[in-house]
Amino acid sequence: MPYVHMKLTPEGLTKEKKETLMRKVTELLRDELDKNPETTIITIEEVPTDNWGIGGESVTRRRQL
Amino acid sequence: MPYVHMKLTPEGLTKEKKETLMRKVTELLRDELDKNPETTIITIEEVPTDNWGIGGESVTRRRQL
Amino acid sequence: MPYVHMKLTPEGLTKEKKETLMRKVTELLRDELDKNPETTIITIEEVPTDNWGIGGESVTRRRQL
Amino acid sequence: MPYVHMKLTPEGLTKEKKETLMRKVTELLRDELDKNPETTIITIEEVPTDNWGIGGESVTRRRQL
Amino acid sequence: MPYVHMKLTPEGLTKEKKETLMRKVTELLRDELDKNPETTIITIEEVPTDNWGIGGESVTRRRQL
């Protein structure tokens, strides 16, 4: 019954990459904790770099430096 | 003071359906737990089927099978 | 596939009340949006009144007024 | 290592306002709790008024009254 | 109507510090975005250092180095 939420910036996050993340995190929880894949839920939220802050400024600004 | 967050895939989630969900969840918390509707907050997040995984694959792919 | 997260203060939140909330929210999503109960996940988080703020102060303090 | 998530409706939420929020929340955590800004993460989620409920109805409808 | 969720490790997080965080974040949102304090909700979640990872290991282990 695990629930996993992943927040990621959108660049490079193709449909295929998302499938890979979902499959591998589900397998990890099955292998390490014997969790049933059929009740393992994973949601991916794509957070724009303007809306993600670290060190007191956005990732957008940080990358311009 | 309850706070409820609902993650749903967007299909069929009209403005009217959202109003209904917000009203009924708020009424449920008032009726069952005597919570004040004026401080009951509900947010709805629409998660694309590409970003929702179950059983190790996206809902998009699952629906194609 | 809906996922619902409810934050509530712990007072009066018995095991039975939690079962009722889980059943009724699941039924609401089935009735309004035709969501499959078997993939409807609900988690309840009990937030102490010291850790819940509204109007710039904790619910603990607010209730003392 | 704090992590702060802010849900806000999008009106008036310019790039500059977001930078200001990120900077000031990070400074607050540094000043009050001695948290290292370099590991302070802040994400901002913009929630449409149709998807935000209070008092059993959406903010969209509430503002029309 | 803002909703702010803060995840913090519990050390040094006294009742007074929590009141200060709630008051100052609420004031910040009022001053910067003209948000009504009476509908500004803040929840604080205390995450044990065993359950917080950065750089691929827990904060517990990281602090032992």
Next chain:
Amino acid sequence: MPYVHMKLTPEGLTKEKKETLMRKVTELLRDELDKNPETTIITIEEVPTDNWGIGGESVTRRRQL
């Protein structure tokens, strides 16, 4: 800069298992998306089976059947 939140029921979730999950999810994000482990944050929330619902009832009750 990824942020991953995992909700799990507490049984079998030892300190060692948590370290393994944190390490492997961080490595997965580095390997698949080239994310920097030093800014990859993972939090684990342990949700009691009374507070986790699926199919309209708690996991506690479901396991008794």
